[in-house]
Every structure is written in C-alpha cells, then in structure tokens.
Amino acid sequence: MTLSARPTLSQVADLAGVSVASVSRVLNGLPASREMTTRVRAAVDSLGYTPDARARSLKVGRTEQLVLVVPDVGNPVYTGLMRAVAAVVKDAGYRLLLSTGNSEVAEEIAILDGLSSGYADGVIISPLRMTEPILQALQRLRHPAVVIGTPPAAVPLDAVQADSAAGVQLAMQHLVDTDRHRIAFVNGPVDTVPGTARQRGFDRADERLLAGAGRRYAAAAFTVDAGRDIAERVLDDRPDAVLCANDLLAFGVMRVAHSRGIRVPDDLAVVGIDDTDLAAVVSPGLTSVNLGSGERGAAAARLLLARIADPDRPAERVVVDPWLTVRESSTPAREGDR
Amino acid sequence: MTLSARPTLSQVADLAGVSVASVSRVLNGLPASREMTTRVRAAVDSLGYTPDARARSLKVGRTEQLVLVVPDVGNPVYTGLMRAVAAVVKDAGYRLLLSTGNSEVAEEIAILDGLSSGYADGVIISPLRMTEPILQALQRLRHPAVVIGTPPAAVPLDAVQADSAAGVQLAMQHLVDTDRHRIAFVNGPVDTVPGTARQRGFDRADERLLAGAGRRYAAAAFTVDAGRDIAERVLDDRPDAVLCANDLLAFGVMRVAHSRGIRVPDDLAVVGIDDTDLAAVVSPGLTSVNLGSGERGAAAARLLLARIADPDRPAERVVVDPWLTVRESSTPAREGDR
DNA sequence: AACGTTCTTGTAAACGACTACAGCGGCAAG
DNA sequence: CTTGCCGCTGTAGTCGTTTACAAGAACGTT
Numbered sequence: 001m002t003l004s005a006r007p008t009l010s011q012v013a014d015l016a017g018v019s020v021a022s023v024s025r026v027l028n029g030l031p032a033s034r035e036m037t038t039r040v041r042a043a044v045d046s047l048g049y050t051p052d053a054r055a056r057s058l059k060v061g062r063t064e065q066l067v068l069v070v071p072d073v074g075n076p077v078y079t080g081l082m083r084a085v086a087a088v089v090k091d092a093g094y095r096l097l098l099s100t101g102n103s104e105v106a107e108e109i110a111i112l113d114g115l116s117s118g119y120a121d122g123v124i125i126s127p128l129r130m131t132e133p134i135l136q137a138l139q140r141l142r143h144p145a146v147v148i149g150t151p152p153a154a155v156p157l158d159a160v161q162a163d164s165a166a167g168v169q170l171a172m173q174h175l176v177d178t179d180r181h182r183i184a185f186v187n188g189p190v191d192t193v194p195g196t197a198r199q200r201g202f203d204r205a206d207e208r209l210l211a212g213a214g215r216r217y218a219a220a221a222f223t224v225d226a227g228r229d230i231a232e233r234v235l236d237d238r239p240d241a242v243l244c245a246n247d248l249l250a251f252g253v254m255r256v257a258h259s260r261g262i263r264v265p266d267d268l269a270v271v272g273i274d275d276t277d278l279a280a281v282v283s284p285g286l287t288s289v290n291l292g293s294g295e296r297g298a299a300a301a302r303l304l305l306a307r308i309a310d311p312d313r314p315a316e317r318v319v320v321d322p323w324l325t326v327r328e329s330s331t332p333a334r335e336g337d338r
Numbered sequence: 339m340t341l342s343a344r345p346t347l348s349q350v351a352d353l354a355g356v357s358v359a360s361v362s363r364v365l366n367g368l369p370a371s372r373e374m375t376t377r378v379r380a381a382v383d384s385l386g387y388t389p390d391a392r393a394r395s396l397k398v399g400r401t402e403q404l405v406l407v408v409p410d411v412g413n414p415v416y417t418g419l420m421r422a423v424a425a426v427v428k429d430a431g432y433r434l435l436l437s438t439g440n441s442e443v444a445e446e447i448a449i450l451d452g453l454s455s456g457y458a459d460g461v462i463i464s465p466l467r468m469t470e471p472i473l474q475a476l477q478r479l480r481h482p483a484v485v486i487g488t489p490p491a492a493v494p495l496d497a498v499q500a501d502s503a504a505g506v507q508l509a510m511q512h513l514v515d516t517d518r519h520r521i522a523f524v525n526g527p528v529d530t531v532p533g534t535a536r537q538r539g540f541d542r543a544d545e546r547l548l549a550g551a552g553r554r555y556a557a558a559a560f561t562v563d564a565g566r567d568i569a570e571r572v573l574d575d576r577p578d579a580v581l582c583a584n585d586l587l588a589f590g591v592m593r594v595a596h597s598r599g600i601r602v603p604d605d606l607a608v609v610g611i612d613d614t615d616l617a618a619v620v621s622p623g624l625t626s627v628n629l630g631s632g633e634r635g636a637a638a639a640r641l642l643l644a645r646i647a648d649p650d651r652p653a654e655r656v657v658v659d660p661w662l663t664v665r666e667s668s669t670p671a672r673e674g675d676r
Numbered sequence: 677a678a679c680g681t682t683c684t685t686g687t688a689a690a691c692g693a694c695t696a697c698a699g700c701g702g703c704a705a706g
Numbered sequence: 707c708t709t710g711c712c713g714c715t716g717t718a719g720t721c722g723t724t725t726a727c728a729a730g731a732a733c734g735t736t
Contacts, residue, residue, distance in 0.1 A: 006456065006480065008692055019716045024694055033714065053457035054401060055692035058392040058721055065435075065457075073424050074417035074615065083412040086438055095457065097403075098436040100424055118344070119391040119403075119433065142344065224619050251619045258621040277412065281562050281589045282620045283596040346722055357686045362724060371684065393722035396691050 007047040016043035027051065062121050065095045066304060069111050069125040071103040076276040077222075077246060077293070078126065081148070084297030085124060092305050094121070103128055112137040112145075122308050124148065124300045130193050144307040146300045149193045156315040158307055160300045162291035164194065164273075167322030168201030169208075171243050171271045171289050174324055176209050178332045180241035180269050184215045184234050186253060187245040188222035195222075198245045198273065215239065219249055227252020235260060240268060241330070247272035247279050247288055254282070254329070269330040285327030292320035345385040354381035365389065400459050403433045404642060407449050407463040409441040414614040415560075415584065415631070416464070419486070422635030423462060430643050432459070441466055450475040450483075460646050462486065462638045468531050482645040484638045487531045494653040496645055498638045500629035502532065502611075505660035506539030507546075509581050509609045509627050512662055514547050516670045518579035518607050522553045522572050524591060525583040526560035533560075536583045536611065553577065557587055565590020573598060578606060579668070585610035585617050585626055592620070592667070607668040623665030630658035 013020045016039045026032050026040040043049075057063045068085050070078045082098070089096045097120055101108035108127055112134075115123055122144035127134050130149055138145055138157060147159040175183055185202045189195050199216075206214035217234050219226035227249035234242060235256060244250035250272035254264055262268050264284055272279060275290035299318045307313060351358040354377045364370050364378040381387075395401045406423050408416045420436070427434045435458055439446035446465055450472075453461055460482035465472050468487055476483055476495060485497040513521055523540045527533050537554075544552035555572050557564035565587035572580060573594060582588035588610035592602055600606050602622055610617060613628035637656045645651060 006454070009694095010692080020693080021695075021717080022715060025715090028694080030695095031714075036714080048454075050454045052396075052692055053455040054392065054396040054399075055721095056694080058390075058396045058723090059692080059694050061392075061721075063392060072421075074421040076414065076417075076615070079412035079414075079417070082436075083410075083438075086411050086436065090438075095435055095437070097433055098420075098424065099433070100421075100428075116344070116388045117391040248619070251621075255619075255621045255623075277414070278616050278619060281586070281593075281616060283589075283593045285593075347724095348722080358723080359687080359725075360685060363685090366724080368725095369683075374684080390722055393691090394724080396693090396721090397723045397725090399691075 006052070007049045008052070009049075012040070012043045012047055012049050015047060016040050063119060064093065065097055065120040066301075067097040067099055067111070067115065067120045067123040069099045069101055069108060069123060069127075071101055071108075071126070071128040073098060073100045076278050077248075077274050079277065080293040081126065081297040084294040085301045088298050088301035088305075092301075094305075101128070105129060105131055105134060109133055109137045112141055115141060115143050118143075122146075122304045124297075124304055128192055144304055144311065146304045146307070148296055148300050150197065158303045158315050158317070160296045160303065160318045160320065162197075162293075162296060163319055163322055164197035164291065165201035165204060167273060167289040167291055167324075168198055168243070169205045170322060170324045171273070171287075172202075172205040172209050174287070174326065174330065175241045175243065175269060175271065178269065178330065181210065181213075182239045183210060183241045183243060184217060184237065184239035185243050185245075186217045186219055186227065186230055186234060186249050188219050188226070188249060190218060192222075194245065202243070219245075219252075222246050222248055224248045224252040224255075228256055231256035235262065235268075241271070242268065243271045243273075245273055247274045247276045247286060250286055250288070250329075251278070251282065254286070264329050265331050271330050275325050279325070279327065284329045287327045287330035288325055289322050290325050291322045295320045344390070345387045346390070347387075350378070350381045350385055350387050353385060354378050401457060402431065403435055403458040404639075405435040405437055405449070405453065405458045405461040407437045407439055407446060407461060407465075409439055409446075409464070409466040411436060411438045414616050415586075415612050417615065418631040419464065419635040422632040423639045426636050426639035426643075430639075432643075439466075443467060443469055443472060447471055447475045450479055453479060453481050456481075460484075460642045462635075462642055466530055482642055482649065484642045484645070486634055486638050488535065496641045496653050496655070498634045498641065498656045498658065500535075500631075500634060501657055501660055502535035502629065503539030503542060505611060505627040505629050505662075506536055506581070507543045508660060508662045509611070509625075510540075510543040510547050512625070512664065512668065513579045513581065513607060513609065516607065516668065518668075519548065519551075520577045521548060521579045521581060522555060522575065522577035523581050523583075524555045524557055524565065524568055524572060524587050526557050526564070526587060528556060530560075532583065540581070557583075557590075560584045560586055562586045562590045562593075566594055569594035573600065573606075579609070580606065581609045581611075583611055585612045585614045585624060588624055588626070588667075589616070589620065592624070602667050603669050609668050613663050617663070617665065622667045625665045625668035626663055627660050628663050629660045633658045 009020045013023045023040050026037050066089050086096050099111045124146045126148035147157050150161045151157050187199055217230050219230040231253040242253050250270050254270055264270050272286050272288040275288040279286040279288040347358045347361055351361045361378050364375050404427050424434050437449045462484045464486035485495050488499045489495050525537055555568050557568040569591040580591050588608050602608055610624050610626040613626040617624040617626040
C-alpha cells in the first residue's frame with residue numbers, strides 16, 4: 001500500500017510518448033497543441049498521476065503552506081480566529097499548519113526560528129505576550145509574517161489589532177446606561193497583551209463615566225478557575241456589575257454568584273470580553289464585547305497573502321472595531337423584583 | 339528581507355573548505371573526525387545555516403508533517419482531540435496540518451485524495467459520517483491513515499473508537515441511581531457516526547434499566563440551537579431527567595429549562611455527552627459522559643506514528659473507555675425542596 | 677616492504693518537477 | 707527557392723539535500 005511507488009512526471013511522459021517538459025507544460029496550462037494536451041491528459045488519468053508537492057516546492061521555492069501560531073489550540077478565545085484563518089487560507093489554495101506555543105514564549109520563538117527551514121511560506125502569530133525576544137524573532141524572520149496584537153509602533157510589521165479600549169468603553173457605557181454604577185473590573189495578568197490593553201481601556205472609561213470610582217481586581221490567569229478564585233473577593237465588595245477581561249473569567253464569576261445565590265442579572269450584571277461561542281451557550285447568556293476575532297483572523301490572513309504577493313509593500317496595520325453583544329446577563333433588573 | 343537568499347549546504351562547504359557530503363554527514367550525526375566537526379559547526383554558525391526542509395523532504399521522501407482532519411475546527415467537541423493530537427505529534431518531531439472538511443463529505447474526500455501529492459506523511463481523520471465514499475477514499479490512500487470512529491469491522495484500518503454504548507449506560511445508571519425514572523433521550527441526527535452509536539447505546543440501556551420506558555427525540559443537529567428547538571417538545575412531556583447525545587444539545591435544553599423556570603437539577607437532571615470544556619464552565623456545571631476524546635486523539639496519533647514506523651504491521655483498533663464526570667446538573671434533588 | 681584493515685573524505689548521481697534554450701517544421705513574404 | 711518568423715517540442719540544467727561508491731590516508735601485520 002504505502003510501498004507502491006507513485007507515478008512520476010517522466011512515467012507519464014513515457015506513456016504519452018512525449019517529453020517531460022511537455023507534460024509539465026500541459027499540466028501548468030502553458031501553450032500546447034490540442035493533440036499534445038489530449039495525449040498527456042489521457043496518460044495522466046490512466047496512471048492516476050498527481051504532481052509531487054515536495055519536488056514542486058523545492059523547484060518553485062514555495063510550499064503553499066502557512067502557519068498559524070496560537071498560545072492554545074483548545075482555548076475558545078482562539079477558535080473564532082482559527083476558523084476564520086482556516087477559511088481564508090484554504091480559499092487562497094494554501095494549507096494551514098497549526099502550531100501551538102503552549103503559552104510559552106520560548107516555544108513561540110522556536111516556531112518562528114524553525115520557519116527558516118522554509119517549510120512554510122509565511123506565518124500568522126498571536127503571541128500571548130509581546131516581549132522583546134518575540135519581536136526580535138519576528139524581525140530576523142526571513143518570511144512574511146503578520147502579528148495579531150499590538151507591536152510597538154516603531155516596528156515595521158504587518159499587524160491586526162483589536163481596539164480593546166473601545167470595547168471596554170462600549171461595555172461600560174452599556175452598564176451605566178442600564179443603571180449600574182458600582183462596577184468592578186476583573187482583569188487577568190497585566191503583563192500580557194490583552195491584560196495591558198484592557199486595563200488601559202478600563203482606566204479611561206472609569207475616569208470618564210464613573211469619575212474613577214470603579215474597583216480593579218487582577219486574576220492570576222485568564223481562566224475560569226482564576227475567575228472563581230478572585231470572585232470571592234470581588235463579590236464581597238458588593239458591586240452591581242462586574243466587567244471581566246475575558247469570558248472565561250466571567251464564567252468563573254457567574255459560578256460563584258450562582259452558588260452564593262446572587263441572581264444574574266437581577267442582582268448583578270456580568271459582562272465578558274471576547275464573545276466566545278460559550279457566551280451564547282451558558283444560562284443566562286453572557287453579554288460580551290466582541291473584539292472581532294473572526295474579522296481579525298480573516299484580516300491577518302489577507303494581509304499575509306498580500307505580503308507574499310508583494311514582499312515590498314509597506315507594513316500595514318489593521319484595526320478591527322469591537323461591538324457589544326447584549327445577552328441576558330446584563331439586561332436591566334426586572335421590574336417588580338427586589 | 340524576504341529577498342536575501344538563504345545559505346545552502348554548498349556555501350557552508352565552501353566556507354569550511356570541505357565537501358558538501360561532509361557537511362551533510364556532520365549535520366546528520368554520521369561519523370566524522372573531530373576536526374571536521376568543529377570546522378563545519380563553525381561555518382554553519384557563522385552563516386546561520388538551516389537545512390532546507392523542502393529539499394530534504396524531496397530527497398528523503400518524508401515531510402515530517404501529519405494531517406488532522408476534523409469537521410469543524412471551532413467546535414468544542416474537537417478541541418480536546420486537537421490538543422492531544424497536537425501534543426503527541428509535536429513531541430514526535432512532526433508538524434501538524436489542520437484541515438477542516440467543513441462538515442462536508444466531499445471536502446473530506448478531497449483532502450484525503452489531495453494527500454497523494456505527498457505533502458504529508460500520514461493523516462488522522464475524524465469523519466462526521468462514515469460513508470462508503472469516505473471508506474473508499476481511505477482505502478485508495480497510499481499513505482498511513484488512522485480513523486477516529488468506527489469503520490466496518492471488515493475494513494482493515496487503524497482506528498480509535500469511543501465506547502458510546504458504555505458511556506450512555508454509565509449515564510443512565512447514574513440517573514437511575516439518583517432516582518430519576520422519567521428519562522428522555524435527546525439525540526442528534528441518527529445518520530451520523532455519533533448519532534447511531536449513541537442511539538444504540540440508549541436503546542440497550544433503556545431496555546435494561548427502564549424496561550423500554552424511555553422517550554426518544556431527535557434534534558436536527560448536534561448544536562445548541564437544535565437542542566433549544568427540540569427542548570420545547572421534550573419538556574412538554576415533563577421528564578425528570580434528560581440525557582443528551584452531546585453537550586451542546588444539553589446546553590440548549592438547559593436554556594429552555596431556565597427560561598421556563600424549571601430548576602436544574604432540582605426539577606430536572608441534565609446529562610450531556612463529550613464532557614467538553616464548556617461543561618465545567620456553565621452554571622450549574624453539566625454532568626457529562628467523557629468519551630475520552632483526549633485519550634483517543636493521543637492514541638490515534640500514536641497509532642499513526644507506529645504505522646509510519648512499520649507500514650506492514652496489522653491494522654489495530656483501540657477502544658477507549660468512557661467515564662462519567664458528575665457535576666451539579668444531575669446531583670440529587672435537594673432535601674427539603676419541593 | 678608489501679599488504680590488508682579501518683577510518684575519513686570527496687565525487688557524483690540521485691530525488692521529481694520546472695524552465696531556459698535550442699531545434700524543428702511550416703508558412704508567408706520576397 | 708531563399709529567408710525569416712512563429713509556434714511547438716525536446717534536451718538538459720537546476721533547485722538543495724542525501725548517499726552509494728571509491729579514493730586516499732593511516733596504521734598494524736607479516
């Protein structure tokens with residue numbers, strides 16, 4: 001089975017009684033006589049010939065493969081991204097390699113450096129932390145690369161970024177509009193890309209809307225468990241709304257609220273960020289800021305394809321606007337309650 | 339940047355003043371004098387040389403890449419699988435290509451057939467439906483392949499399968515043990531791999547434990563929305579427990595229960611299948627049958643690696659035992675309630 | 677001193693496809 | 707009947723590695 005040798009160009013050529021060059025030309029749509037075309041086609045069909053991707057990529061210098069690097073394949077935060085990238089990449093006729101850095105900077109760097117063996121034509125990376133080593137790895141990369149995140153403005157990299165600050169502002173405005181004023185902000189680690197951006201967004205919105213009265217908390221990680229841990233402290237402070245830096249944290253908070261008998265949304269509004277698939281699944285549905293992860297993935301893929309097509313184009317930054325998906329977790333407290 | 343030519347073996351050889359063969363030998367750990375080794379190493383370092391994966395794979399006939407085909411990249415049902423496969427594959431030094439058939443048989447077949455171009459060394463596929471065309475595509479494949487699912491016993495394929503029937507039995511036993519007797523079974527489409535297996539499992543368990551009194555429902559798809567749609571009808575029949583063929587359906591049911599004021603688990607126990615990450619996230623936490631998707635993914639990856647190492651080994655089938663993760667959605671109705 | 681080992685190293689031929697170049701026939705213009 | 711052009715096809719070199727083979731060096735044995 002695995003042993004049977006695949007037919008090669010020259011076998012097709014022999015069978016058709018023509019040269020390998022002619023076969024190659026027919027297959028690549030270069031000019032050839034009608035007679036030639038039909039003979040080659042026949043031989044190709046009868047042998048079940050398929051060009052060898054390995055040989056082809058050696059010769060033409062392209063692999064038709066792109067890499068997507070995410071911190072964690074299984075994290076719902078990245079599934080929207082993955083789906084969108086996969087779709088765009090596939091439509092463009094490329095294959096998609098999925099690499100996970102396991103949330104380790106060293107692994108992410110190893111992946112970027114490994115690309116120098118030329119196994120793919122370009123890379124999209126969504127680094128968890130935008131550290132100096134990552135930026136250096138990106139800059140010594142000889143391949144087209146697109147970053148999902150916000151590298152320093154001075155670095156000439158194609159990048160797609162969310163507008164976290166605007167997203168946080170959206171959520172805060174919504175909470176204030178629905179008459180919530182004791183708003184707690186539960187962030188994850190501040191030394192991460194999303195952590196800093198969301199913190200800055202909250203600080204600004206807090207200043208503007210609450211005159212700086214909002215309370216801030218930092219969970220140990222962007223996970224449900226971390227959300228649960230911090231929720232104990234947060235809920236002790238009796239807020240009427242909690243804005244979480246991502247959906248997972250929000251779920252953690254909702255669970256603790258549930259077990260304490262705090263009703264959502266009646267007693268407490270909860271809002272998340274990322275609008276993962278899960279937000280629509282839980283009861284009550286979680287209001288969440290959609291940072292356009294699908295849009296960002298698609299945009300990143302398109303930027304990468306554009307750069308591959310023209311390596312000399314100037315670096316471009318795309319900012320995707322967020323929107324708010326309102327679900328039950330933040331609808332106004334029902335009349336007659338209380 | 340992209341333009342600068344990568345150094346090649348012969349450039350390294352020139353710089354070191356030795357032949358390309360020697361460089362290749364040093365790099366591949368074949369015997370070489372100490373002197374030779376140090377000279378080559380120095381030249382490699384000073385040029386920043388990395389072997390070209392394309393040329394290498396042409397010559398050695400391997401790509402060091404494996405493909406994983408799943409119906410939908412973003413579906414939480416597959417994330418455990420993906421994570422496990424990614425980990426095993428990476429540890430073995432292979433890269434992972436992720437392909438999605440978009441839940442279309444035709445696309446899955448196209449991916450399998452496309453493999454004949456040799457862009458990867460093997461494939462793991464988790465087909466949504468185990469149809470004849472898929473089986474044929476698998477059999478004409480010249481590459482090692484492992485199926486996650488249950489192909490007909492007569493077909494000599496490496497496969498990893500869940501024991502859905504045992505899983506359903508586990509769930510049913512748990513419900514009966516916790517004093518639930520009006521049990522409804524909400525399946526997805528029966529013409530799918532999971533659909534048939536779970537239906538069979540329920541029929542058997544129903545016979546054994548409820549003397550055939552269980553009611554059966556079939557949702558239009560394995561999704562939250564389909565679960566929500568069918569739940570209206572299911573709940574009208576006033577069961578005291580609902581066993582759903584996957585977690586997403588269960589979430590749909592829980593939402594409708596929530597909106598109707600039916601308390602889970604007090605009035606209604608809900609159990610899902612797949613034990614996705616989401617099950618631990620929702621409130622109340624969803625009791626779910628874990629069919630060992632991580633274990634299956636890891637097993638599939640190992641089977642594939644074993645077959646690549648020895649193409650002549652007999653086809654092997656691995657069955658992964660399920661277990662039940664009990665969460666709040668099915669804990670006994672509280673004392674003093676009602 | 678001649679010979680056989682053993683160990684290193686270099687030469688050159690692959691792997692399978694693409695493509696620059698040259699060769700060939702046919703045809704129209706002179 | 708040349709000449710020139712054009713369109714098609716084949717020859718052969720190339721992409722960057724790996725590896726079979728052979729040549730050469732170093733050494734011990736007789």
